[in-house]
Amino acid sequence: MTATGSPTDWVTDYDIFDPDFVRDPYPTMSAIRESNCPVAHSDRWGGSWMPTRYDDVVAAAQEYDIFTSRNIIVVPPPTGQVEGPYAGVAAPPITSDPPEHHWHRRTILPTFAPQAVAKYEDGTRALCNRLIDNFIDTGQADAAADYAQQIPVRVIAAMLGVPLEMADEFTSWVRGVLEIGLTDPKVRLESRMKILGFFRGQLDDRKANPREDDLITELLNTQIDGQRVSEDYVMGVCNLMLVAGIDTTWSAIGSSLWHLAQHPEHRRQLREQPEIWPTALEELLRAYSPVTMARIVDRDTEFQGCPMHAGDRVLMSFPAANRDPRQFEKPDEVILDREKNRHVAFGSGIHRCAGSNLARLELRIALQTWLERIPDFDLVDPTAVTWAGGQVRGPRRCVVRFGNA
Amino acid sequence: MRVTVDPGKCHGHQMCAIAAPAVFGSDDYGNAVVLTDPVPDEQHAAARRAEANCPERAITIEEDAQA
Numbered sequence: 001m002t003a004t005g006s007p008t009d010w011v012t013d014y015d016i017f018d019p020d021f022v023r024d025p026y027p028t029m030s031a032i033r034e035s036n037c038p039v040a041h042s043d044r045w046g047g048s049w050m051p052t053r054y055d056d057v058v059a060a061a062q063e064y065d066i067f068t069s070r071n072i073i074v075v076p077p078p079t080g081q082v083e084g085p086y087a088g089v090a091a092p093p094i095t096s097d098p099p100e101h102h103w104h105r106r107t108i109l110p111t112f113a114p115q116a117v118a119k120y121e122d123g124t125r126a127l128c129n130r131l132i133d134n135f136i137d138t139g140q141a142d143a144a145a146d147y148a149q150q151i152p153v154r155v156i157a158a159m160l161g162v163p164l165e166m167a168d169e170f171t172s173w174v175r176g177v178l179e180i181g182l183t184d185p186k187v188r189l190e191s192r193m194k195i196l197g198f199f200r201g202q203l204d205d206r207k208a209n210p211r212e213d214d215l216i217t218e219l220l221n222t223q224i225d226g227q228r229v230s231e232d233y234v235m236g237v238c239n240l241m242l243v244a245g246i247d248t249t250w251s252a253i254g255s256s257l258w259h260l261a262q263h264p265e266h267r268r269q270l271r272e273q274p275e276i277w278p279t280a281l282e283e284l285l286r287a288y289s290p291v292t293m294a295r296i297v298d299r300d301t302e303f304q305g306c307p308m309h310a311g312d313r314v315l316m317s318f319p320a321a322n323r324d325p326r327q328f329e330k331p332d333e334v335i336l337d338r339e340k341n342r343h344v345a346f347g348s349g350i351h352r353c354a355g356s357n358l359a360r361l362e363l364r365i366a367l368q369t370w371l372e373r374i375p376d377f378d379l380v381d382p383t384a385v386t387w388a389g390g391q392v393r394g395p396r397r398c399v400v401r402f403g404n405a
Numbered sequence: 406m407r408v409t410v411d412p413g414k415c416h417g418h419q420m421c422a423i424a425a426p427a428v429f430g431s432d433d434y435g436n437a438v439v440l441t442d443p444v445p446d447e448q449h450a451a452a453r454r455a456e457a458n459c460p461e462r463a464i465t466i467e468e469d470a471q472a
Contacts, residue, residue: 058460106434113435114419278423282458340457342420348460352416357435 022389029320048313057321061348067295091240128369144398148254251394255288280336286343377402407467414463425451
């Protein structure tokens with residue numbers, strides 16, 4: 001049975017899509033974490049468990065053998081959904097388990113190593129400057145929709161060698177999977193089919209006209225043990241890069257700007273002590289971690305006293321883990337020069353976000369470019385900021401004013 | 406000071422290289438490599454910070470014996 005209305009007992013009946021929770025999940029996460037039942041359970045949205053303590057989330061992430069990645073979306077797809085020719089396309093390596101996970105991941109890791117993503121720095125900075133050019137004279141902008149949302153989609157499109165003019169379509173497809181589609185299976189399936197249909201065409205194009213220095217061409221030519229990888233695998237990697245690389249980074253950029261809009265002392269600190277940028281970025285990632293992943297329990301097991309059954313869903317709340325006072329001093333405070341920060345915004349263990357170095361680069365350049373051009377800004381109406389949540393949390397409308405407007 | 410990274414634990418978060426870029430770097434796959442071992446005196450604080458920021462607890466620091 002699924003409850004309706006706002007939960008009254010979050011430990012036994014949480015709702016990750018409850019509007020108040022989406023707007024500010026941290027007090028609820030803290031209440032669950034400090035209760036005598038820090039691994040919460042809910043029957044809502046297909047049922048799931050939700051560990052909230054850092055050590056428990058990390059332990060589950062490390063136990064990939066029990067907590068598998070057969071499905072990583074926080075709400076299960078409806079049974080009997082028909083995907084036709086794309087039924088075999090997943091999103092490797094995020095949806096892979098060992099042993100295949102090893103080569104699925106090793107094939108793409110060099111593309112995302114720090115030294116490999118450095119080549120996107122200049123292009124990303126130019127992109128950020130162009131976006132700011134569009135609105136700087138008006139004295140007002142939507143930091144989420146006019147800026148944050150516009151950046152990662154173009155970086156990923158450039159990486160994949162797909163048309164930049166399709167940025168708005170890509171964004172709407174990804175929101176269809178990760179945002180609107182989370183609670184609307186029809187939209188999720190339609191969006192998935194659009195993404196895969198698009199990449200099917202891109203693969204056919206590269207097979208007919210291979211390109212130099214082109215990621216999709218290189219993926220198609222990849223050999224593992226003398227065998228060319230399957231096209232389903234290449235489609236899956238493209239699918240992952242689009243779906244995982246856009247909403248997530250855009251949410252981190254948006255949340256950080258939302259924070260900075262309300263904290264002039266932090267803007268000043270970054271201006272006066274630029275050497276703290278590296279720790280500041282990690283701190284913003286910790287405090288506003290966007291991503292919650294799911295795992296599927298492989299076999300009946302007991303986890304922290306909870307009887308979990310094969311097939312149960314476990315929500316990996318990295319945002320809750322990153323606010324655990326057992327791991328972080330003053331966890332609800334943003335301390336830009338925090339010295340000790342073992343945050344897990346990018347996960348933990350074998351599924352550590354493969355794109356983390358690219359995400360960091362985008363976050364750094366987006367924030368630095370913004371603060372250089374717009375050193376002072378504030379929210380026009382804090383109550384008018386809207387958020388998306390569930391799987392990926394970040395502001396979707398966040399209007400700020402600056403200059404003399 | 407000696408410093409080592411356990412390759413079985415490191416999953417390439419790169420937080421060591423952020424905290425101590427003169428001590429830690431990245432291999433072709435983005436996993437941590439030690440750039441300088443032993444660690445020169447002026448990098449000791451950074452190396453300790455790297456250890457304190459590794460989410461996988463993959464870094465071990467061996468402090469010099471007190472003279």
